[in-house]
Amino acid sequence: VKIAIDAMGGDFAPEEIIKGSVSGAREYGVGVILVGPEEVIRAELVKYDTSGLDIEIEHTDEYLLEGEHPALAMRKKRKASIMVATKLVRDGQAAAAIGVGPTGGVFAAALQALGTLEGMARPVIGGQFLGFTPETIMIDLGGNVDSRPDQLLDFGIIGTVYARKWMGIPNPTIALISNGVEEGKGNEVVREAYELFKKSGLNFTGYVEGNDVAQGKANVVICDGFVGNVVAKFCEGLGSVISQWLENELQNKLSGNEISSLITSLKKAMIPADVTGGGPLWGINGVVCKAHGRSKAPEVASTIGTAKRTVEIDLVGTFKKELAAIKGSINIPDVNT
């Protein structure tokens, strides 16, 4: 397995990206192609022991800067390092690409170089939602708004495959989020999606409400990206608010160390996937992994592990196969909006 890494993206590029790439290459036994200005990369690489490692450099002078409009910047910088890395996947020279930032650039490169899986308009954002509920993922967390019923079904298929192949849940339950479980509840899109899910052969358990999500009542929770984004960010914001409150309440009752360890684990448990932003982009026709912009070497290395596993379990291939099988077996209204 060879993995192409944009050496120039992220808050701590290129130093930490290259350091993490070297250690990731060794830890996971994969080949690495570092993409960026050759001299800059060489100057970093000499700092480490790379003996026995399969590390190449793919030279390009251009790279994106944090704060640039990703699509506009990409138009001017046709050889931006993230684009070059992603094209190595398209051309079969790498099995996966890793981008550390900016997020918009990683998405734009993935879309332009690899495109989406058939029938999907945009990549899907999802992942483990709460630390309290490690077996629950929620999709979509913001990539897709005004989703049609058949898009919600796409999210469901993607989520089920991910839960099964990545999380190791044999027959993941899947539910649609709604404003109540009684007959007649739900908005129009959700009610139509309900019918599609019933016919899909997925392990569909019906509607869940907001409290069920917090309590992990289904493995895969499906929602429009507008709803998912609001809930995920609400959760994140609430994590800060509750942490602040706890800190005040516990002062003089616990030691400073006890308080800060409590708050660290609370915050960690309340930061949903779209905020950490790690892992493979779902819905892209190829393997692209995004690491958080604040990643340092250990996170870069572990993203290499993520990319390797994504390739080895053939996550993207399985997405394709199941999307085709399930959508072929039921009658999806032909919409092209």
Added chain:
Amino acid sequence: VKIAIDAMGGDFAPEEIIKGSVSGAREYGVGVILVGPEEVIRAELVKYDTSGLDIEIEHTDEYLLEGEHPALAMRKKRKASIMVATKLVRDGQAAAAIGVGPTGGVFAAALQALGTLEGMARPVIGGQFLGFTPETIMIDLGGNVDSRPDQLLDFGIIGTVYARKWMGIPNPTIALISNGVEEGKGNEVVREAYELFKKSGLNFTGYVEGNDVAQGKANVVICDGFVGNVVAKFCEGLGSVISQWLENELQNKLSGNEISSLITSLKKAMIPADVTGGGPLWGINGVVCKAHGRSKAPEVASTIGTAKRTVEIDLVGTFKKELAAIKGSINIPDVNT
């Protein structure tokens, strides 16, 4: 001020309702009309000192039971106590009605007997959202799904009036919840509503994201009822989950009393308005207050105080005036869906 109270609704009817009505009548200096079977009410009333109080009984044999389908039950029981109480408002014999439960019955009676304010399809559910952010309300929390842009504007007008007249915030800020604050974010309805709000003369500050809601960034946060309901219930569910986690984490570190007082205040702070269900129904053409089904005498008494204040500050009249003024001043697309 005279207030009609359904003596037969709620988990602790009629005992606690009547007990609370007597104390509420005395505490707030209002007249009370108890609606239900005369003998049952009299048998309760004799238990209390009612000297000097203006307490009447409006007899009816029928009342709704928890678990009955409210609309169907109301068709069979045309003289259900909640309906009779609400009709006293319609006929000018009472200034406000109070129903303790079932919720669906209180809504159905309000809709049938009083109807909604002009241009509003359904009542609106809103109120203080988090104990951590006492100056933030969120609307709608579940009454209206698939809301049109002009309905979101209705919620905004209602919310602004409530924040100003009830909460005493002189010039409340109002914002639309969205999946991002950048240009082009938002779903279709929210983007159209944005334009209406800009023209409305309300103190509109634009989009807020989920984390801003948790952090109280605007006084009035507007959303479709589907979104609001999911967020409110998510918040409630998360309150239970975090409480459970805290209990485990703090065991052997704090005393049992300290832990339970901490958890009680956390839970209280995380139960949004739609769950407590107290207060006036917004959007109804008259004053109807709903108390939580689990209310005992003190809650019933305080709901009498709420009803009295709602009447005295002319909340409903102000809703009407502002809806007409603002919607008259801007061009609302004529929709009748």
